[in-house]
Amino acid sequence: MNAATLTLLGQLLRHDLRERYAGTALGVFWLLAQPLFMLLVYALVFGEILQLRVGAATDSAQFTAWLFTGLTVFNALGEVLTRAPSILTERRELLLNSPLQPALLPLLPVGSSLVLEGLSVGLLLLWLLLQGQWQPLGLLFYLPFLLLRVVFSLAFAYGLAVLGVFLRDLRQMMPPLLTVLLLISPIVYPLQVVPEVFQAWFAWNPLAYLVAGYRAALLEGQFLWQAFAGLLGLASGLLGAALWLFQRLLLRARYVL
Amino acid sequence: MNAAGVIRLVDAGVAYRRYAHPRDALLEWVLRRPRHALFHALQGLNLRLQAGDSLGVVGDNGAGKSTFLKMLAGNLPPTSGTCEIHGRRSALLELGTGLQPEFSGVENARLGLALRGLAHADIERQLPEVLAFAELGEFAQQPVKTYSSGMVVRLVFAVAAVIEPQVLIVDEALSVGDQYFQKKSLDRMRAILSKGATLVFCSHNLYQVREMCRQAVWLEQGRVRMFGAAQTVVDAYQDATRARNAVGADPRVCPLQGHDQDGEGAHGGAPLLLAVTLNRDIFQTHDPFRLRIEASQGNHPLADVHVGLVIRRNDDVQCYGISTLHDGVQMQPVAAGMVAAEFVIEHLSLLSGEYCVEVWLIDGSGVHVYDSRERCCPFRVQQAGQQQGVGMVMLPHRWASVVEVADALAC
Numbered sequence: 001m002n003a004a005t006l007t008l009l010g011q012l013l014r015h016d017l018r019e020r021y022a023g024t025a026l027g028v029f030w031l032l033a034q035p036l037f038m039l040l041v042y043a044l045v046f047g048e049i050l051q052l053r054v055g056a057a058t059d060s061a062q063f064t065a066w067l068f069t070g071l072t073v074f075n076a077l078g079e080v081l082t083r084a085p086s087i088l089t090e091r092r093e094l095l096l097n098s099p100l101q102p103a104l105l106p107l108l109p110v111g112s113s114l115v116l117e118g119l120s121v122g123l124l125l126l127w128l129l130l131q132g133q134w135q136p137l138g139l140l141f142y143l144p145f146l147l148l149r150v151v152f153s154l155a156f157a158y159g160l161a162v163l164g165v166f167l168r169d170l171r172q173m174m175p176p177l178l179t180v181l182l183l184i185s186p187i188v189y190p191l192q193v194v195p196e197v198f199q200a201w202f203a204w205n206p207l208a209y210l211v212a213g214y215r216a217a218l219l220e221g222q223f224l225w226q227a228f229a230g231l232l233g234l235a236s237g238l239l240g241a242a243l244w245l246f247q248r249l250l251l252r253a254r255y256v257l
Numbered sequence: 258m259n260a261a262g263v264i265r266l267v268d269a270g271v272a273y274r275r276y277a278h279p280r281d282a283l284l285e286w287v288l289r290r291p292r293h294a295l296f297h298a299l300q301g302l303n304l305r306l307q308a309g310d311s312l313g314v315v316g317d318n319g320a321g322k323s324t325f326l327k328m329l330a331g332n333l334p335p336t337s338g339t340c341e342i343h344g345r346r347s348a349l350l351e352l353g354t355g356l357q358p359e360f361s362g363v364e365n366a367r368l369g370l371a372l373r374g375l376a377h378a379d380i381e382r383q384l385p386e387v388l389a390f391a392e393l394g395e396f397a398q399q400p401v402k403t404y405s406s407g408m409v410v411r412l413v414f415a416v417a418a419v420i421e422p423q424v425l426i427v428d429e430a431l432s433v434g435d436q437y438f439q440k441k442s443l444d445r446m447r448a449i450l451s452k453g454a455t456l457v458f459c460s461h462n463l464y465q466v467r468e469m470c471r472q473a474v475w476l477e478q479g480r481v482r483m484f485g486a487a488q489t490v491v492d493a494y495q496d497a498t499r500a501r502n503a504v505g506a507d508p509r510v511c512p513l514q515g516h517d518q519d520g521e522g523a524h525g526g527a528p529l530l531l532a533v534t535l536n537r538d539i540f541q542t543h544d545p546f547r548l549r550i551e552a553s554q555g556n557h558p559l560a561d562v563h564v565g566l567v568i569r570r571n572d573d574v575q576c577y578g579i580s581t582l583h584d585g586v587q588m589q590p591v592a593a594g595m596v597a598a599e600f601v602i603e604h605l606s607l608l609s610g611e612y613c614v615e616v617w618l619i620d621g622s623g624v625h626v627y628d629s630r631e632r633c634c635p636f637r638v639q640q641a642g643q644q645q646g647v648g649m650v651m652l653p654h655r656w657a658s659v660v661e662v663a664d665a666l667a668c
Binding site: 002003004006007008010011012015018019022093094096097098099100163165166167168248249251252253254255256 | 273274275276279280281282283285286293327330331332333334346348350351355357359360364367368371372373374375376377380
């Protein structure tokens with residue numbers, strides 16, 4: 001990737017973000033406003049009303065931080081999953097009428113998810129600092145898991161982008177699928193509240209490990225080696241498959257764009 | 258550097274696959290069973306252009322011109338054969354495509370330059386030149402959705418042409434701009450050409466194609482019908498169009514159509530036709546024919562104002578056309594800011610019929626038309642008794658003696 005391609009990518013990303021929030025008062029902070037509102041709702045329902053706690057000695061402020069970390073991962077992935085299926089058809093004009101490399105387009109939702117995650121994590125760190133829960137090594141241990149999240153995102157972005165051209169229903173299916181994903185993963189509730197009999201099922205959920213990795217790093221300053229290694233293998237495999245699919249189907253996709 | 262600007266097509270073709278539904282394209286891949294209908298937009302193109310060549314593209318709607326240009330622009334890979342293009346290319350395709358309506362002209366210019374492979378520093382360096390060329394004024398900061406089509410074409414052309422490409426591809430878009438900008442952009446294209454770049458130019462304005470391009474290709478139903486010198490190809494294409502139109506009763510719409518006069522107010526400096534006068538309106542064959550044309554010079558130098566005329570019969574047949582440019586003479590100043598020319602035929606050789614004159618005020622390159630009058634000075638030609646020939650025009654002839662012919666054959 002040379003300087004010119006990077007410039008183009010930067011411009012496309014900036015346009016992409018500005019286009020969505022053009023004319024709004026909050027601008028790009030809408031990217032954050034929505035998740036923050038959901039955080040408020042979850043914190044109220046699960047933290048205050050249902051009195052869920054992680055471990056015994058935690059207060060509601062810590063639970064909120066715990067919740068926010070999980071939602072940060074989920075929202076960043078959700079951004080990619082909802083945008084990717086329509087990214088090629090949305091930019092149809094540009095794809096067909098300019099020498100734009102199609103492989104750049106799936107990078108856009110990944111880019112905006114990075115902006116979202118950057119804002120979220122910045123806010124989280126500020127919150128932890130104010131609460132005196134700041135983990136000195138947290139940021140260092142967070143970066144490998146961010147990398148994992150990005151590799152997963154790239155895999156989904158490339159796969160869904162090209163499949164979305166053929167299967168136009170995909171983009172409609174994404175929001176309900178995301179809701180299901182949120183409910184079957186220990187993101188808004190801790191794993192301990194799940195009855196023993198179902199816990200085996202949760203062991204199969206990669207998102208649970210990813211979220212656990214984020215939380216261990218940012219909230220406890222620990223690095224989950226096993227989770228990282230396992231997820232890295234899975235993510236790389238998925239990315240390889242997605243890139244292969246993208247390359248194979250791209251020419252075909254042009255016919256039906 | 259040697260190869261820059263070279264275009265080489267070997268048996269290149271583009272076939273679109275048509276599917277009833279997008280998912281069929283995926284199912285086809287999974288099941289390995291064809292589910293499409295093929296549509297050949299282009300087939301078997303063989304073409305070789307050197308750097309500095311200029312290629313005009315003519316053909317009817319649906320002949321594959323746009324696909325051809327898209328393929329050359331690199332937006333569409335050929336599905337068969339090869340299409341090699343060396344050097345930086347820049348394309349101005351269908352109007353407004355790739356523009357983001359919500360963003361300002363400046364933003365769109367940046368994106369356009371980035372799409373053409375410029376890095377950040379180069380973009381910022383070229384941007385002032387693009388904006389100066391487009392002459393958008395304060396509109397440069399306004400969203401493109403507020404632009405008129407003329408402003409859009411100015412912006413798009415400025416982006417395409419300012420980066421000095423080695424291969425410049427220009428589609429029909431230019432005809433949208435006003436006269437002033439048309440001339441400016443055509444001049445720019447000539448300048449780029451003269452620096453050794455290769456030009457591919459597609460227009461329905463056959464006159465412009467003939468003047469801009471050395472070679473031309475005539476596409477018909479996705480294939481090359483003819484490839485060669487621009488003059489030859491354009492004439493052949495025009496002949497074919499005429500032959501087809503002759504069947505219908507409608508008078509043919511002249512391809513050298515006049516332009517909308519919008520630009521006049523804003524750019525008052527363009528020359529204009531003032532008067533076209535003919536010495537009489539009924540002639541006999543062999544009578545003297547004098548046509549006087551007066552025009553305002555505008556703010557253009559004398560060498561940049563020429564006049565062309567075409568005599569047409571009432572069935573739209575072009576009898577003869579010529580210009581001061583092609584004859585190598587200049588218009589003469591007659592008063593302040595006024596020029597005139599007088600076209601004289603000592604012995605009018607037209608035969609009986611009704612005729613009229615078309616007058617074109619053109620620039621020194623012969624490409625740009627400042628002003629035009631169609632169907633002016635209608636006149637009638639009658640044949641006196643002793644001139645008995647039939648047809649349109651009296652051709653110089655003689656009847657040789659039979660002995661002479663026999664001698665000639667014997668030689």
